[in-house]
Amino acid sequence: xxxxxxxxxxGNVTEVKVMLASIALALAVYQLVLIAVCYGKVRPPFLASxxxxxxxxxxxDAIAVIMVVxxxxxxxxxxxxxxxxxxxxxxxxxxxxxAVKVAVLRVFHGASRLLPLLxxxxxxxxxxxxxxxxxxxxxxx
Amino acid sequence: MSDxxxxxxxxxxxxxxxxxxxxxxxxxxxxxxxxxxxxxxxAAEERQEERLKLQEDIEKARxxxxxxxxxxxx
Numbered sequence: 001x002x003x004x005x006x007x008x009x010x011g012n013v014t015e016v017k018v019m020l021a022s023i024a025l026a027l028a029v030y031q032l033v034l035i036a037v038c039y040g041k042v043r044p045p046f047l048a049s050x051x052x053x054x055x056x057x058x059x060x061d062a063i064a065v066i067m068v069v070x071x072x073x074x075x076x077x078x079x080x081x082x083x084x085x086x087x088x089x090x091x092x093x094x095x096x097x098x099a100v101k102v103a104v105l106r107v108f109h110g111a112s113r114l115l116p117l118l119x120x121x122x123x124x125x126x127x128x129x130x131x132x133x134x135x136x137x138x139x140x141x
Numbered sequence: 142m143s144d145x146x147x148x149x150x151x152x153x154x155x156x157x158x159x160x161x162x163x164x165x166x167x168x169x170x171x172x173x174x175x176x177x178x179x180x181x182x183x184a185a186e187e188r189q190e191e192r193l194k195l196q197e198d199i200e201k202a203r204x205x206x207x208x209x210x211x212x213x214x215x
Contacts, residue, residue: 011183019170026166030159047155051148055155062159138173 001076013077017070018134024066025130027059028123034059035119057105064098067126071095074133087132094125 009016036042037052071091080088101118104111145151 011181015174019167022170023163023166026162027159030162034155046145047151048145048148051151051155054152055159058152058156059159141173 005073005077009073013073014137017073018137020066020070020073021130021134024063024070025126025134027063027066028126031056031060031063031119032123035116039116064102067095067098084132087129090125090128090132094122094129097121097125 006013033042034052034056037044037047038049038056040049074091097118101115101122104114104118146154
């Protein structure tokens, strides 16, 4: 798996990871805007609640795929490093909360009142995960 | 009657904004990385180190040879 990841990234595994994580974070910020429109907190004249909600769900699916790809790259290539405890904890919690959110959306509709809390948690955990990996990378370089 | 575009158009527009955000992120992050891939840079640094080591080895061998020649003369 490690060889496959290295071959796919042409040796630039860290850079590919940083790029994908940055895309996920940028889209997550946009997700906040879309969900604010969806819940009627913001009412722009050019975007209604329903299409904003659909766009939120569609780009959310894309972010989820990116996160899983980054997690696979991270685990198979870097593993659990001792000096990255905050990153490991935040990333693990992120995947768990994301899985719960997807389960609430697709299966447990009765718990949909938890979605704002779950969504906010996903955003905060994604931000912490990004800062402790990609953010550190940019700071070091 | 509202003059808003249809829901389908709004949805497509929202997704195009998402695509634009992805493109801008790729451009910004790539600019931070620089034009050369990290793997190529590391390989070049490795080659440079090997060249320096080889030069040092040649120089050391030359010094040893000169030292031996001097001892032979003495």
